[in-house]
Amino acid sequence: MSVGLAGLMVTLYGVSAGLGVPFLAAWTRRVNRRVLLSVLLAVLVLGNLITAASPSYPVVLTTRLVMGFASGVFWAIGVSMAMRLVAGRQASRAAAIVMSGISIAAVVGIPLGTYLESLTGWRTTFLIWSGLSALVFLAVAVTIPSLPSDNAVPVREVFRLPRTNVRLRLVLLTVVLFVLGHFGAYTFVRPFLEDHASATPGFITFVLMIYGVGGAAGNFVAGFTTTNRLRGSFLVGCAGLVLSLLLLLAIGDSRAGAIVSLALWGLCFGVVQLCQVTMTQRAAPETFEAAMSLNTMAYNTSIAIGALVGGVFVDHVSVASVVWFGVALTGASLLLTLSAGRNSAGATGGGVAP
Known part of the structure; x- marks a missing residue:
């Protein structure tokens, strides 16, 4: 099948996780x-197991669709669960730890999966994910105390929030733009490197691991800077995303250029990833x-649309065009944040929005 068609595995997962x-x-x-x-963890265990044994592509797509629902709900409840497990004064620290986990997983998961696939094959990789999910399932069953729901609201109130909370509405729009750009390009980074740098599977695995290390480092840095400089951290991270994509276009045809571009890309995405959850x-x-839950809807739906649009660009224009798509959308997110900050400063007599 074509590269664009294979991208539907990302698209359908994002659709169900988001909507x-x-x-x-x-x-x-x-x-x-x-x-x-x-x-949710049981769904991930079974879903990865079924994927590993899937006899056809439609079965994989159907399984990914179901797994997306489980992944999306975890994003909605995971941080608030952590905040309830500790004393009130430690709630923000607990939230930061879980946000870091989500962020590190987002930047390390794909490179690690690529590495395992190069060693074992894709079916074995999904079996490994299934086993890891089973271990986490057991850990949750043994260690997490009973947590009755205490701040979830009816559906109609969920969708009323963006209408009544201007700040949340701006955060969601910002998330949509940078996720569209980032994942539109990142979904197809492997074919880009194969076409422009004649990259081998081993080199692609290596450079994606560099990206993952950069993402973990960016997340660590953002853990210190978001407390007092949240908006500034997001702006710097978003500007870095734009720069890294431009560098990939300019020097990504060499191995050294690809390493530099992906390292910066991962670093900046790690910063932005933690910032956007904290902003929410x-x-x-x-x-x-x-x-x-609205953040998750915006984020994962944008992953789906970004992968879908990226697939169209790859199949009908060129693989480089999807990187330009990423430049345009991450740049738009940067401009929106800058504009929102100026408007906030004017409305508050020169104050700066956090």
Whole structure:
């Protein structure tokens, strides 16, 4: 099948993780969160197991669709669960730890999966993911106490939040733009490197691991800077995303250029990834679970659309065109944040939005 068609595995996963989560988080608002998390992990265990044994591409797509629902709901409930497990004064630190976990997983997961696939094959890789999910399932069952739901709201109130909370609305629009750009390009970074740098599978695995290390480093840095410089951290990270994509276009035809570009890309995405979750938390602290479900909808739907549009560009224009698509959208996210900050400063007599 074509590269663009293969990208549907990302698209369908993003569609279900995005569009389904506000409804599922609201419909399960009376379900104990430990029970719900256990069910989500069980879905991931079975989904990865079925994927590993799938006899055809349609079965893989169907399984990914179901797994997306589970992944999306975790994004909505995971951080608020962590905040409830500790004393009130430690809640923000607990949230930062889980945000770091989500962020590091986002930048390390694909490179690690690529590395395992190069050693074992894709079916074995999914078996490994299934086993890891099973271990986490057991850990949750043994260690997490009962957590009755306490801040989920009905569906109608979830979708009312962006209309009544201007700050949250701006955060969601910012997320849509940078995720469209980032994942539109990143989904097809492997064929880009194969076409422009004549990269071998081993080199692609190596450079994606560099990207993952950069992402972890960016997440670590952002953990210190977001407390007092949240907006500034996001602006720097977003500007770095634009620069890294331009560098990939300019010098990505050499191996050294590809390494530099992907290292910077990962570093900046690690910063932006942590910032956007923190921005959501600060925009709606009293309804964080509902706000996070909207964030998840915006984020994962944008992954799906970005991968879909990227596939069209790759199949009908060129693989380089999808990187330009990423430049345009991440640049738009940067400009929106700058504009929102200026408007906020003018409205508050020169103050700076956090």
